[in-house]
Amino acid sequence: MELSDLKSKVFTLLKEDEEFRYAVAGMLGFEEILRRLERHDKRFEEILHRLDRHEVELIKLREDMILGFKRHDEILEKHTQELIKLREDMISGFKRHDEILERHANEIAKLREDMISGFRRHDDVLEKHARELVKLREDMISEFKKHDEILEKHADEIAKLREDMILGFKRHDEILEKHTQELIKLREDMISGFKRHDEILERHANEITKLREDMISGFKRHDEILEKHAQELIKLREDFNVMLKVIGQIQEEQRRISEGQYRLEKRVDSLESAMISGFGEMSKFAGLTFEEFVRKFLSASLKRSGEIPEGAELVKGFINGEEINIFLEDPLIVGEATSYAESSNEIMKLLRKAEIVKAKYSKEPRKMLVILTAKSDAAKEIMKIAKEKGVELVIGKIVD
Structure with a gap:
């Protein structure tokens, strides 16, 4: 196979x-x-x-x-709601911080005044020390002068003694024979006298030595005191420099806080304008006029910030026959709310009404202007006038 x-x-x-x-x-x-x-x-x-x-x-x-x-x-x-509350608490916290920083600024001003007062007291004390030193020098010169006078007197006395001794020697020469015994006695007395004079001059020399030692000791004490004063002045200057540095740091921190606050205020203004614009549109569907909505919105905002009492409410008012959209008597607030502005007439109308209120209540009112929509050119003019006249301005939307 x-x-x-x-x-x-x-x-x-x-x-x-x-x-x-x-x-x-x-x-x-x-x-x-x-x-x-x-x-x-x-x-x-x-x-x-x-x-x-x-x-x-x-x-x-x-x-x-x-x-x-x-x-x-x-x-x-829920987190979103908490963030909204957190933002409100943050704004309140910044307000408290502003008050605390204001108190700090006042305390720093008082501290500076106390420091200047302290320097003045030190100047007075040092001036007194200078006067005391001048008096001490004058007293020392006076004492030296007294010593010079005493020594001058001693010199005169010694000169007189020498003259008397010469005269005595002359007389002794004349009666030498007669008074031999007397000369011996006179010699003994003279030797005894010289011995006493030597002891007195020795004591004078010792006193002068002690006076010199006391003067040197006094100058030494003064040198130590002046050295302590110099050290204290150096420490005081160092402390002052440290304080200036701390003040510089505080000022820098305040500058950063001011910049942050300015940026926050800009964001808040932008947010407030957007809220006014959005809620203004929503108010149409809620059955409210724009003026009513603005009064309720501002009342709630001012209560929340503590600028008006809890029971206060912004209302429509009539002053001397003039209608005012937004009004509160205490604190005195005058405001206008309009849905559209194509010129600066709205802010001029507010300023005119503010003058009427000022004349009646004899004090300057707080001025507010809320515009839902404004033309671009009109908005610029209104912003300029508001800044000059101290008007709080909110524009919801700017259109060409």
Whole structure:
């Protein structure tokens, strides 16, 4: 049998005879592989079944996720409300900080006045010390002068003694013979006298030495006192320099705070304008006129900032027959609210009404002007006049 025929028969048996095929597969080790493939098929079916369960779980997970997002939306809404309250508290806190910084500025001014007063007291004390030193020098010169006079007197007395001694010697020469015994006595008396003079001069020398030592000691004490004064002046100058540095830091911090406050005020003005514009449009749907809306809005804002009492309310008023859109008697407030401004007439009308109120109440009122929409050119002119006349201005929207 040829090899090709044998191969052909083997292939036919493998294809048609299952028992032969498994026998051959067993000999070749494929039987275990086939069994493993069958087990893998079963595991694959289990995996597909698990995937089906996972798909159900994913659907539930998606539903839970939607519910979770809904809860998060509610929480974020609460956070938004808390942030609004936090902003209001922050504005209130900045106001308190402004008051505290104002008190600090007053305390610094008082501290500066006390420091100047202290320097003046020190100047008076040093002036007294200078006068005392001058008096001490004058007293020392006076004492030296007295000593010079005493020594001058001693010199005169010694000169006179020398003259008397010479005269005595002359007389002794004349009566030398007669008075030999007297000369001996005179010599003894003279020696005794010189001895006494030596003792007196020695005492004078000791007194002069002590006086010199006391003078040196006094100068030394004065040097120590002046050195202490110099050290105190140096420390005082160092403390003053430190204080100047601290004041510089405080001024720099106040400058940064002022800049931050200015930026915050600009943002608040912008936010207030946007709120006026938006709420002005909404007021149409709430059944309110723009004037009524502005009065309620400003009343709530001024109460919240503590600028008007809790029970006060901005109202429409009539003064000397003149209608005023926004009015409050205590504190005195005059204001106007208009939905559209195409010229500066609105602010001029407000200023005219403010003068009428000022004449009646004998004091300057707080002036407010709220404009929902203003033309660009008119807005510029109104802003300029408001800045010059001290009018608090809010423009919701500026159009060309």
